Amino acid sequence: MSEQQLLPLLLKSLRLSNLITQWEPMAEKARAQSWSMERYLAELCRLELDSREEKRLQRHLKDAKLPAGKYLDNYDFTAVSGIDKEQVWHLANHRKWVKTGDNILLFGASGLGKTHLAAGIGYKLIEHGHRVKFMSANLLVQQLQQAKEELKLSDALMKLDKYSVLILDDIGYVQKTSEESGVLFELIAHRYERFSLIITSNQSFEEWDQLFDNTVMTVAAIDRLIHHAKILQCQGESYRRKEAQLNQS
Structure with missing residues (x-):
């Protein structure tokens, strides 16, 4: 199984659902702009944190x-x-x-x-x-x-x-x-x-x-x-x- 096939399964197992749809577009952007691996990883983490924060906000607003x-x-x-x-x-x-x-x-x-x-x-x-x-x-x-x-x-x-x-x-x-x-x-x-x-x-x-x-x-x-x-x-x-x-x- 290639990395492209394995990565979505790993992300799903880790419950990083937002990254399943975002890692490929972000990878293309990283290659186009010659990002380091560290920056690519940091940008993916930032996306996931932003997604979690938005879900938390919506959950707490509904509960309030x-x-x-x-x-x-x-x-x-x-x-x-x-x-x-x-x-x-x-x-x-x-x-x-x-x-x-x-x-x-x-x-x-x-x-x-x-x-x-x-x-x-x-x-x-x-x-x-x-x-x-x-x-x-x-x-x-x-x-x-x-x-x-x-x-x-x-x-x-x-x-x-x-x-x-x-x-x-x-x-x-x-x-x-x-x-x-x-x-x-x-x-x-x-x-x-x-x-x-x-x-x-x-x-x-x-x-x-x-x-x-x-x-x-x-x-x-x-x-x-x-x-x-x-x-x-x-x-x-x-x-x-x-x-x-x-x-x-």
């Missing part, structure tokens, strides 16, 4: 379930006040806060783009190699409550540890029952100083008594969240309302 199209690039920072564009981009591109398990808390009325900002940061973090998961706070709490009923809450919390950043959207819509507020507190306590949370809320801290079963739990949860946190306050008129008014005019 971020809202489609909500990127920082298309967020209108001029439509709201209280949000510093440079600060948001700094948080997205300089991820020291992720490594130390810090949180981002996004407050503001409905329709000011809190979810858009959280998702936009999430997309950038995935680009930089972090695992991210986006969920409505209410849905996640329901799932954790079910896990607790099945005596599997500890396992469910540990499964979330693979995500360095967990985005909880609309925490204000979590139902106030002792069971649900209890698992929400356990989630916050479990990730405290270990893994980051990005939380959006249309309720200020003063209103969080509605989320937890008692004041003591409310204070303990807030204390853990803000200990290492960046707090962003969106202010202004709902852009959804403004768009509706424009459409009616």
